[in-house]
Amino acid sequence: MGKVYCNWVTRLAALVKKEILEEFRTRYAINSLLMFAVTSLVMVSFAVGVSTLSSALHASLLWIILFFASMSGVARAFVKEEEKNTSYALRLAATPSIVYLGKLLYNFIIMSALTLLVLLLYLFFLNPPLGNIPLLLLVVPLGVTCLVTAGTTIAAIVAKASSQGTLLPVLAFPVLLPLFITVIHATRITLDGRETAEIIQALLFLISYEVVILTASLLLFDYVWND
Amino acid sequence: MTAQLNCRHLKKSYNGKVIFQGISCTCSAGEPFVVTGPNGAGKSTLLKVICGLLRPTAGSIELEIDGNTIERDQLYGHVGYVSPDMNMYDNLTAYENLDFFAAVRGNPMEKAQIMDILELTQLKEASHKFVGHYSSGMKQRLKLAGALLNNPRVLILDEPSTNLDTKGKNLLKEIVADRKKKSIIIIATNETEEVALFGQSLLQLGNTPGRAS
Numbered sequence: 001m002g003k004v005y006c007n008w009v010t011r012l013a014a015l016v017k018k019e020i021l022e023e024f025r026t027r028y029a030i031n032s033l034l035m036f037a038v039t040s041l042v043m044v045s046f047a048v049g050v051s052t053l054s055s056a057l058h059a060s061l062l063w064i065i066l067f068f069a070s071m072s073g074v075a076r077a078f079v080k081e082e083e084k085n086t087s088y089a090l091r092l093a094a095t096p097s098i099v100y101l102g103k104l105l106y107n108f109i110i111m112s113a114l115t116l117l118v119l120l121l122y123l124f125f126l127n128p129p130l131g132n133i134p135l136l137l138l139v140v141p142l143g144v145t146c147l148v149t150a151g152t153t154i155a156a157i158v159a160k161a162s163s164q165g166t167l168l169p170v171l172a173f174p175v176l177l178p179l180f181i182t183v184i185h186a187t188r189i190t191l192d193g194r195e196t197a198e199i200i201q202a203l204l205f206l207i208s209y210e211v212v213i214l215t216a217s218l219l220l221f222d223y224v225w226n227d
Numbered sequence: 228m229t230a231q232l233n234c235r236h237l238k239k240s241y242n243g244k245v246i247f248q249g250i251s252c253t254c255s256a257g258e259p260f261v262v263t264g265p266n267g268a269g270k271s272t273l274l275k276v277i278c279g280l281l282r283p284t285a286g287s288i289e290l291e292i293d294g295n296t297i298e299r300d301q302l303y304g305h306v307g308y309v310s311p312d313m314n315m316y317d318n319l320t321a322y323e324n325l326d327f328f329a330a331v332r333g334n335p336m337e338k339a340q341i342m343d344i345l346e347l348t349q350l351k352e353a354s355h356k357f358v359g360h361y362s363s364g365m366k367q368r369l370k371l372a373g374a375l376l377n378n379p380r381v382l383i384l385d386e387p388s389t390n391l392d393t394k395g396k397n398l399l400k401e402i403v404a405d406r407k408k409k410s411i412i413i414i415a416t417n418e419t420e421e422v423a424l425f426g427q428s429l430l431q432l433g434n435t436p437g438r439a440s
Contacts, residue, residue, distance in 0.1 A: 007333045010333070010335060011330065011331050011332070011333050013330075014327055014330035014331045014335075015331055017327075018316070018319070018323075018327045018331075021318075021319065021323070022316060022318045022319065025318045026318055084314055084316075084317065085312060085314040086313075086314050086315065086316055088275075088280055088308070088310065088312060088313040089308075089313050089314070089315060089328065089373065090331075091280060092278065092279070092280065092302075092306055092308050093304075093328045093331050093332045094331045094332070098331065226280075226282070
């Protein structure tokens with residue numbers, strides 16, 4: 001059992017290492033994520049000027065920036081394999097679960113770094129109220145984890161289609177809508193500094209969402225990847 | 228050490244258009260199996276179906292290794308595949324590519340083992356160059372190196388001499404001669420010389436799409 005687990009971890013680590021190595025050599029995802037995050041934040045800060053935004057607006061702006069930044073980077077995970085004709089070699093070498101989890105982990109690493117940067121820049125440019133920082137540091141990573149899991153699965157489906165550009169928002173919208181309604185609501189409450197009890201339901205929803213999306217993705221990925 | 232691949236009544240169609248149908252064959256180690264036929268006859272599609280990259284519309288494929296039956300969805304790690312439709316990673320070196328594919332299969336290899344395969348395919352000197360900087364012939368030899376990783380029991384070669392010069396073609400002949408006793412080798416080619424050289428068993432896909440002749 002231990003040997004099987006070690007073997008599985010080695011295979012997963014090999015895929016994540018390959019993704020990171022490729023990314024650091026091309027810097028495609030990092031550059032597009034950074035460019036989008038920085039330009040959108042600067043534009044928003046100029047648009048807002050000196051006026052004070054409500055916590056609801058701050059929460060919405062933060063998640064809009066994170067959503068579009070993630071879509072420009074996460075979506076590349078599978079598209080690049082199809083575009084460069086490397087998917088056949090990968091399909092013959094790795095099991096679908098390794099491919100999915102490897103890409104998911106890589107996207108999570110990239111998005112975590114981006115989220116940290118966006119949060120710092122957001123604080124610097126827009127100075128939002130920080131009512132309950134520990135709770136904010138729970139809600140944002142949880143929301144980003146859900147966003148990355150759903151985004152990776154949608155990216156895998158979209159990679160097989162010929163009209164990837166239009167299909168991505170069409171597929172992402174219904175899947176991500178409940179996530180955004182909940183995470184924006186939870187972020188607003190944490191910025192207002194309200195009690196933890198007020199977002200317990202939102203936190204439970206986010207955990208359930210992650211479990212459902214991850215389970216469904218692992219079960220269905222074989223069909224998406226191989227057909 | 229026996230290996231046998233049985234294909235029964237294979238059929239593949241896309242959107243109602245039949246690519247091939249009624250293909251039954253048995254391929255064994257020791258007898259390279261050559262698939263030939265005109266362009267569009269479905270040679271590459273048949274090879275993709277056999278190695279598990281495409282699902283057949285009908286029929287079954289069964290691999291038997293040393294008396295153990297391996298189903299289609301368990302073919303990972305048993306198949307080495309070379310195809311014009313398949314590329315290695317341009318942003319990795321040849322060594323990194325092979326190291327990655329061995330590790331992700333669950334059989335990580337020592338540096339010396341990988342260098343041996345690169346030497347065999349005459350890529351040792353260029354092992355630390357990015358694949359994106361390789362010539363098309365070198366890329367083809369790297370695909371061959373990738374197919375030989377972990378000593379696969381099934382070697383599927385789709386137009387393997389594409390982009391190879393005389394030296395490369397000789398290398399291909401040596402590899403096939405060396406591997407044919409241990410592995411099932413299936414080659415799709417239209418090169419008359421290769422058909423004569425490798426084709427101990429031959430499947431001719433017909434002029435009329437959708438029929439094996």
